[in-house]
Amino acid sequence: MGRREAFDDLPSARAYFAGKTLFSRFDPDCLTAYLQHGLREDGGQWRLRFDPATEISIYRSIPHTSPVPSRQLKVPLAMVRGKHSRVIMPHHGYLARRMREGEYLSMPGGHMFPLERPDETALLLKTLLARWDARSASRVTA
Structure with missing residues (x-):
């Protein structure tokens, strides 16, 4: 191999x-x-x-090749791609953006950007989770 x-x-x-x-x-x-x-x-x-x-x-079954139908997803989704990745390509972001609460983001780095830039990745995840939490809380109080 x-x-x-x-x-x-x-x-x-x-x-x-x-x-x-x-x-x-x-x-x-x-x-x-x-x-x-x-x-x-x-x-x-x-x-x-x-x-x-x-x-x-595992690598042969990554979700961008077999995504869940967008109507079935009931939670927010963010597809985050390393800007220089050759695995997840920019056009794969289209699938995420088609979902009701889907978004597509790009980070500096390659396919392994979380291990290349762990602090920046953690900050992005915290920001996403805080935004989604606030959105969910506003729906509950509405």
Whole structure:
């Protein structure tokens, strides 16, 4: 599958992942957390905690290729895309905008923007949730 699954030590795992395009712009703390929680020690080596085939299966079924029909969604939805992502493309935002409470937003970064810009991503999520909470509260009092 092309994904290395075992490493002699954590520094070699860090070097491997940091050298991959998908991981190269990770925030250093996020890369450390990825290594701490994504690898496990096994017989003197550090191995992936997950099956790479399962990971591939997840990526092949991402929601932009099989969205829920917009009439069925009863809650707000935000599709947030890394501006330089090659997985979620700008035209996928059309699906979100068609939903009654759907919106499409773009953040600096690539497909892994939450791990590249964790503080900015957290602020965006807090802002969205506060806005949705206020909107919901105003409906209850109306």
